[in-house]
Every structure is written in C-alpha cells, then in structure tokens.
Amino acid sequence: MTDILTRYRRQWFVDAAAARRDALAGIVVALALIPEAIGFSIIAGVDPRVGLYASVAIAMTIALIGGRPGMISAATAAVAVLVGPLVKQHGVEYLFAATILMGLIQILAGLLRLDLLMQFVSRSVITGFVNALAILIFMAQWPQLTDVSWQSYAMVAAGLAIIYLFPRVTKAVPSPLVAILSLTAISLWLGLPVHSVGDMGKLPEGLPGFAVPHVPLTLDMLRIILPYSLTMAAVGLLESMLTAQIVDDMTDTDSDKKREAMGQGGANIVAALFGGMGGCAMIGQSVINVTSGGRGRFSTFVAGAFLLFLLAVLGPWVGQMPMPALVAVMLMVSIGTFSWNSILNLRRHPPTSSVVMLVTVIVVVVTRDLSMGVLAGVLLSGLFFAGKVQRMFAVERIEEEGRAVYRVTGQIFFASVDRFTRAFQLEDDASPVLIDVSGAHFWDISGVGALDKIVARLRRDGRPVEVVGYNRASADLIDRFALHDKTGVELGATPH
Template sequence: MIKHIRTQWLNNAWANVLAGIVVALALVPEVIAFSVIAGVDPMVGLYASFVIAVTIAFTGGRPAMISAAAGAIALLVYPLVKNYGVDYLLAATLLMGVIQIILGLLKVGHLMKYIPNTVMIGFVDALAILIFHSQLQHIFGHSWQTYVFTGVTIVIVHFLPKVFTKIPAPLIAVVLLTTISIVTSAPVRTVGDLGEITRALPHFLIPHVPFTVETLMIILPYSISMAVVGLVESLLTARIVDETLQSDSDKNKEARGQGIANILSGLFGGIGGCAMIGQSVMNLKSGGTSRLSSLTAGLFLMFMIIVLGDFLVQIPMAILAGIMVVVAFSTFEFKTFRLMRTAPTVDTAVIVVTVVLVLLTHNLAVGVIVGSVLNVILKRKI
C-alpha cells in the first residue's frame, strides 16, 4: 500500500506540482472556449474541469492523465442546450456518467487492443493539427505585440528546457511575460476577454428537470454520444500516456473513473468531460508523471479562479497560444511522412482517412472508429 501511494502520488512530487500548475494555466482559455461552443456560461466549464480533474486523480486508471471539460463533448451538446436549457445538459451529464460506469463494468477497455497502430498514428497527427489550428485565432489579426509575445513564448518553451529544468518553461513564460504585459500595458487579448470569471466555489445541485420518460428520451441520445466519445478520447489518451511513460494502465478502471467524475460534474453544475490529449501531453512534457499532477491541476484551477482572479484574467492569450503551438509540434509524428513512403498502401490509406475524418468532423472518436473499421475491411480483402 505504501509503495503504491509513493509510486502513484509521491514520486517526484515537486515536479508534478509544477506540471499541474502549468496545465491549469493552459486549461482556463481552452475550457472557456469550449463553454462558448456548448452555449453555456464559462463557469459551467470551469466548474466541470475542477471537479473532473480532482475526481479522476483518485478514481482514474492512468496516473498523469489530465481530464476536464472537453471540446468534443461541447460540440455534441450545443443543440441540447439551445433547445432545452442548461438543466437538461446537467441531467444528460449525469446519465453520461452512469453509462460510462456500466461500460467500464462491461470491460470496454479491452477493446483498445483492437485499435491498430496506423489509426493511432493518424489520431495523434490529426490531434496535433487541431491543436495548432485552434491557436491561430489567438495569434493572427491582432496587434504586432501579439506576434512578439507568441514568438518569445515559443523560444522560451522550446529552448529553455535544454539548459534549465528546475521549473517548467511554460510556467516561466506565463509569469514573466504576463508581468511584462501588465507593466507595459501591451494591447493584447487576454484570458478575461474570452468570458467573465466569477469568484465562487461550485455548489451541489439537482438538475431542475421533470423525472419522466419524456425527459429520458430527450437526454438519452446525447448521453450515449457523450459517453462513447468521452471514453474513446480518454482511453486513447491513456494509451498515449502508457507509451510515453512505458507503463500500463487499467483502461476499465479509467472508464469507471470517468463515469464517476462526470456524475459529480453534473451534480456540481458542470458540463461533461473526458481526458484531454493536448493537456495530458503538456503535463508529461512539464514533468508530470503521477496522480499528483492531475490533482494539482484541478486544485490550482480553482485557486486561480478564487484567489488569483485579477492576475488570471490579465494573462495574454498569445502566451498560452505559443505554449500550445510548441505542444502541437512536439505531438505531431513527423516520421509519418517517411513511414507513408515505405508502408503498404492499406496502412497509408488508414492513416490518411483517420486524419481527414478527424479534421473534417473535429471529432477524434469518429476518425478512430472509422479508421479501425476500414483497417479491418481492407486487410480482409488482401
């Protein structure tokens, strides 16, 4: 028991705390943007991220993985929020969690072994492209100072770790460049420009919806979609983290843990969520290897909202965009191009289809599922 706690919680504790802080800083603009996509108040996404990140640190099957309110879920629920309101979203989130727990008990995690490496390659590359593309709006079309802050951030995050590793480079970039921005009153877009942040803790609530079969029929299709998409992204992220840390994880426990986290998110006024691949990669590259980094990310996120709100809203988006650009480039597998020149036509086709579908739908789960099915069909014909 003591060895288990030391390995999953206390191993290299300081590095994990710092990594969690870096992730929390990056989560804020992402989560606010996802909230806007879903058609809800930014605090709905922020509360969800706090609850999910803290809960999954204890219930998840993969240490060092970051879970929070996610864009894939936000895209799915917009019609529900538009037509029925936020309370129906919270009810759908609760049902989403229940479905994920059931899928975990049914050992759905075992299905991960059937996803071929070609699909994983396409999945990771498409993810990197999506991360990069999502940051362009924060870089281009603004003041020349925005380009300067972005460029300096990229230089710091990319080159500083080569000579100094005591403190994560992204954290240094955020603190240093935000201070410069405040002192010089630089005309740049900040986190506060994305949405209003309320300094208040989440509170327990029961969704105000009729507990009827009609309500169930309304939310069930959304809940099933949220549960499946959330699990696909979470389990794929777990596989990527497994490979990076060269250790295995309990995918079925992760599925159950995601379900528990989403139920609690719905009960505390939050949207559904799942593992976030970009933030998980950032966590790893910042030194996060244990559950402590996930817990720190959630706790520091709420600490920033309640205590550091004035500083938080003044962080230039250019800095956070610069950090994510580096994450995108480090995530992309540039060896894919060399592989596609020598690999069988079937493998190349699967990679391309996976990438294209993800980019067209902005839904990682669609690309993975179709890519896996295509892989089976094409290889059976050979």
C-alpha cells in the first residue's frame, strides 16, 4: 500500500521543475480545449457550456483517478457525433442521464478487464488510427483556412514559425503557449480582421452547478438511453485505450489500463452531474501536453482547472483570442501526430500490414468514425493472420510396413480444415491407415470435425484407421468433442 501511495505521489510531483513544466503544458492544453469543446457542443446540438463544463470536469477528475498520467481527457467529437439524435428527440436532460449510464458501463468494463481486448489490436491498426486522427485534425482546421483574410494566413504562418523556432532559444516555456500569447497580443493591438474564439459561440459565465438529471426513472427512459450509453461507453473506451497506448510509447512509460477504464467512467459521471456531456481521451490534446513537457497528473489537472478559471474569470478576454493562433497549434499537432515513417514502411513492411494500416486510415477518414476504422483494421488483421497460419500446414504420405502413413504438421483450425481434408488423397485399396498428428495441433471443433470426417470416410471404405501422437491440449479437445475413437488416458496413445 505504501508503494502504491508513493508511486501515486510521484505521478503528481516529481520535483519543482517537473511541476512547472506540467503547469505550463496544462495552460497550453486549456487554451486549445476551448474551440474544440465549443465545436463538439455544436456537433451534439447543445449549448457550448455543455462541452466546456464537460472538459473541465473530465480533465480534473481523470487527473485524480485515471491510470495514464499526462493524458488529456475531455469532451470529444467521437462521443458528440453519437448523441445528436438523443438530444434532438428527448432533450439535454436525457443526454446527462445517458452519460451517467455510460460512466457506470465503463466502470463495469474496467472491473471485467475488457481493457485486455487491446491485446488484439495490432501495431498496424494503431498506426492507421494515429495517421487517420492526424488527417482528421488537419481537416478540422480547414474551415479556418478558407475564405479568410490574408492576415489570418500570415498569423498561422507566424504561429508555426514560433512553435518550431522558439525552442532553439529556450525550452523553459512551451512554444505553443508563446505563439498563442504573442499572436493574441498582436491581434488585439492591431485590431486584425481575423476570426476569434468568441465567433464560434457564446462562452459561459460563472461556475457549473451540481444537478441530478431531471428525467423519469422508468424502464421506458432506460430503453431510450441504453443504446446510446452502450455505444458511447464502447467508443470512449476504445479511443481512450488507444490514446493511452500512444502516450505510453511517446513517454516510454506504462499505464494502468484497468484503472484508466474505470477512471473514464467516474469522470463521465462527474461531468454529467455538473451539466456536461460525455467524453474520453483526446490524442490531439495529449500530444500537445506531452510535447509541451507535461508528464504527470498535475498537467491534466491544470488543464481542467485553468480552463475553469478562463471561463469563470477571463471569459471576455478569452473570446477575443484569435483562431489562427489555435489553428497553428493544431496544425503542429497534426504534423507531430502523423507517423511519417509509415509512408516509407509501406515498401518495407509485409503487404498485409500495409493494407491493414491503409484500410484503417481510409475507413476513419471516410466515416469520421474512429471505432469503425479500428474495427475494420482488427477484422482485417484477424483474417490475414488466419490466412497466414492456415498455410503453415502440411500432410506427408509415405508407405511403411504395408500401411499408408500420413504425417500431419501445422495448425488445424477452422481456416485450414478444407486443406486438411483435401490433403488425404486415398488410394483404391484396403491397406491400413496411420495418421500421425504428433507435429500438429488441433485448435477448435472445426479441426476435430475434419478429423472425424476423414476417419469416418476411411472406415466406410473398410480401411482400418489409427490416429496417434496427440499433444495434451489436442487430446483433451478430441476426448470431449470427437465422434471417432478417443485418445485414451495416455498422451499420444492409439485408439482402442
């Protein structure tokens, strides 16, 4: 218990220098969260404060109970796109109720260790997910780069120059923060004709209040919100687990995925009780945080706390912040998120891996649905893997002591049973048959059924059959499900 508490404290404050870096990184993230949260609120069909309050509550809560220090969670587009019909048909109170149920489902998923399903997501899918998200981040900035004044383009260029060149002067202050503050000051001083944060929607005034959703506690209400809650919980956990893995790789550290899943659930419940929508981890803001020096829980907490301070105290000033400054930061995130090595690896990696990565990217970009892209990539990876394994199989026929001996090597499962069955080219004689499976492994009832079919056909033709050499796992499977003679007690024993 002492070790756990010590590790938890270190995730907050390693030393004074780390705390300062976390604080500055959190401030940058808070500024970048404002237009994102407003935009997601518009997507969901709710007031901007619903997305902004959600970002505050989720970021501050996940900093306390999450499993991935330094990762940013807030209101996200992945969840916002799912709830539009619910809000339109039943109102925002049903959204809050659905978000609470979403959180409870995520806590249950953490207890059931559903985070372990991430083991089935291949590296190619993760690379495709990252590249697709980088493209979506870039595409999201496009409205701020079309039909705007030349001053807007100049500010974006200046912002990128500051972001990439200022670290050569000093890394004491995150360059994205310098870019935002410098361009905001120039815009206000010169009165430049550029879009501001306030143009996206009215910022809320004051602090969010605690309130239980005003919905009837009936089965009809539950039937309405349950499909939305299940979908939001699944999408939120998927994006959070993938983002946690990416931050793990960026920081060369590990995270507690079970705790993160449960923390996401708790954060969403708190968000709903304070008038916010659901959310999850955000790869864009997490990249901003990490590249700005944020590593600990303090950076995530500062992001939420400073966003609350901006909304409650500095709202009018925040509304005047120029959008080109934030566009420059998000373009930096897009460039930094994209795995540029994956382009060169298209020729180096196996074709199947490249296809999985490209399909993941294409599906995400076309559907704007991260979960659909990951699902497509995982299914394709499974098909390619099954195809590869089913080719790792051979049947050799030899004549030995007046009988036909078939030596089987490789993996016998649903994808290889057809080749397994066709490999037994039987001669028109009555010689005994010995099937040696000492070099094979039976994985499922499809493989057992194929062996049953072969044995039954041979015996129907009047040919004696023996099957020998089962390994222990295969023998257990045969004993339970085979229709022909069992393997006996001894490992690899011949049938009775």
